[in-house]
Amino acid sequence: MKLSNKTVDRIATAVFYFFAFLIIVLLAGLIGFILFRGIGHLSFDFLTSPPETFKTGGGIGPQLFNSLFLLVLTMLITVPLGIGAGIYMAEYSKPGKFTDFIRLVVEVLSSFPSIVVGLFGLLVFVNYFDLEFSLLAGALALTVFNLPLMVRITEQGIRGVPREQKEAGLALGLTRWKTITKVMLPVALPTILTGTILAAGRVFGEAAALLFTAGMSSPRLDFTDWNPFSPVSPLNPLRPAETLAVHIWKINSEGIAPDAAQIAAGASAVLIITVLLFNLGSRWLGRYLYRKLTASR
Amino acid sequence: MTSIMEIERLNLHYGEFHALKNMKLDIPKQTVTAFIGPSGCGKSTFLRTLNRMNDLVPGVQIDGSVKLDGQDIYSDDTDVETLRKRVGMVFQQPNPFPKSIFDNVAYGPRLHGIKDKARLNEIVERSLRGASLWEEVKDLLNKSALSLSGGQQQRLCIARALAVEPDVLLMDEATSALDPISTLKIEELVRELKKDYTIVMVTHNMHQAARVSDRTAFFLNGELVETDDTEKLFSNPVDSRTEDYITGRFG
Structure with missing residues (x-):
């Protein structure tokens, strides 16, 4: 039997609707499940006490x-490096073997499993550079992990x-540098920014790369001591730090602890809510900035 | 009449392709020179050698001399940014920055170091008046440039170019994306502008060249076939190829 084109078209449409529906159900189910299990455990006390x-x-x-804090540290390192390299790739690099090679390296770097990045961090930052388990080592490992994304986003932008x-x-007599910084960057x-926030979401949810770099424990923190050089200060970048995802x-x-399961559920809910906020926030901020920078209503 | 730009023995290659062949042209001060010719004849490429916009294209090689007030703009001691300030450009598609009308016009002067608010106001008003746009936008200076019509956007781009006080203004098919009425307005404006500026325009529209230009240059296949006073070139061309083109036998 031969199906008419119209029938085939209807079947295809139905199949694609089904796939789209499946993805939505999967996502909604996942988020719903995590929130349902965890949200009852959330309270101000839970969010603030050790x-x-x-x-x-x-x-x-x-x-x-x-x-x-780790997010801020990572972004402080990743964003300038990534934007700088992205501008180079988009505007200064000449097409050729060298540029192709850089692009290949960036691609390979971005497909590294994060546990491998963690082990690399352990060998290089923790041991070789003697940073020990610390926020700084964690931030550097996450930079390795996020830099490719940042470079690609900037280049695309x-x-x-x-x-x-x-x-x-250029026709107004601006130098190349001023054309990039004053004309092209604002448009991009x-x-x-949207890409940066998405990268931030990845940093926030990352656990594997941090196990061997930022460590799995925190010292007793004194939240009244804001001197970054004091070992009990929360701001000290050289102290070990267990993040939410690692926790x-x-x-x-x-x-x-007897309530370990509830705590894990609550922490998962907090994690997923925060990542969702990052995603929604990046969209909103992107649109807001576009309107603001282009002075369009 | 004194020339502001003199081009001699100009050759341009894109890799293997010989795009401009041994061209010679004088551009007299405070006149409108029009470049005509079929698509791909090299007229836009030639225009872009006059402010070195071709420098951006990879694989371009340019030989010969292009002089602005007697100075070779391709010599090593030429500052490209200073050159582009003196030789402004308006493009085929209106390309205002996605900013307010005021900021568009003030962009060049600001980045060239003018901070004084009163002076910027004065430059913006003078430039917008120069581009016959002031009356239409004087109450909307903080509105987005993108909210203007295509014709207004193009005049805004002219104002933006005028704001850095060029001597020469290059127009690369500046009306080809516009409706007939906006086109007429820009043609009127060009006739006004030549009192203070030298204008070089590329146009795909022969009638436009006949209407607004003083001199016309006819390009064909990378050659500059003929240059003459517009009236003479259109009524009594020397080269038979020019005659074939202006009588509509090809192109």
Whole structure:
């Protein structure tokens, strides 16, 4: 039997709708499940108090702080490097073997399993450079992990600027540097920013690369001591720091507090809510900046 | 009449392709010179050698001399940025920056170091008046340039170019993306502008060249076939190829 084109078309349409539906159901189910299990456990106390090893009632305060602080540290390193390299790739590199090689390296780097990046961090940053388990070592490992994404996003953003805009800048007698910074970067900024926040979401949720770099424990932190050189200060970048994602993994695998399962569920909910906020925030900020920078209503 | 730009023995290659062949042209001060010819004849490429915009294209090689007020713009001691300030450009597609009308015009002067608000206001008003746009936008200076019509955007681009006080203004098919009424406005504007500036325009529209230019150069297949006073070139061309083109036998 031969099906008419129209029938084939209808079947194909139905199949694609089904796939789209499947993905939505999968996502909704996953998020719903995690939130359903964890949200009852959320409270101000849970978000701010330190964890307990043997008793119930422990919180995730230091872990949450560590995750955010590590995020800031990583971005401080990743963003300038990534934007610089991205501008080079988009505007200065000449097509040829060398540029192709850089691109290949960036691609390979971005497909590295994060556990391997973690081991690399252990060998190079923790041991060789003697940073020990520290926020800084973790931030450097995550930089290795995120730099390719950042470079690619910047390059795409800059390349996406219409040629007419670039020529308009140059024709006004602007130098290449000023054309890039004052004409092209503002146009590319929403793209770059959206990508940066997505990268931030990855940093926030990353666990494997941090096990051997930022470590799996935190010292007792004194949240009244803001001197970054003091060993108990939360701001000290050379102290070990267990992040939220690592904490979830640890509690699930070796937690002995009686309420370990609830704590893991609550922490997972916090993690996923934060990542969702990053994603929504990046969209909103991208749109806002675009409107603001282009003065369009 | 004194020439502001003198081009001699100009050759341009894109890799193997010989795009401009041994061209010679004088551009007299405060006149409108029009370049006509079929697509791909080299007229836009030639225009872009006059402010060195071809430098951006990889694989381009340029020989010969292009002089602005007697100075070779391709010599080593030429500062490209200074050159482009003196030889401004308006493109085929209106390309305002995605910013306010005021910021578009103030862009060049600001980045060339003018900070004083009063002076910027004065430059913006003068440039917008120069581009016959002031009356239409004087109450909308903080609105996005993208909210203007295509014709207004193109006049804004002219104002933006005028704001850095060029001597020469290059127009690369500046009306080809516009409707007839906007085109007429820009043609009127060009006739106004030649009192203060030297204008070189590429046009695909012979009638436009006849309407607004003083001198016309006819390009064909990378050669500059004939240059003459516009009236003479259109009524009594010397080269038979020019005659074939302007009488519509090809192109």
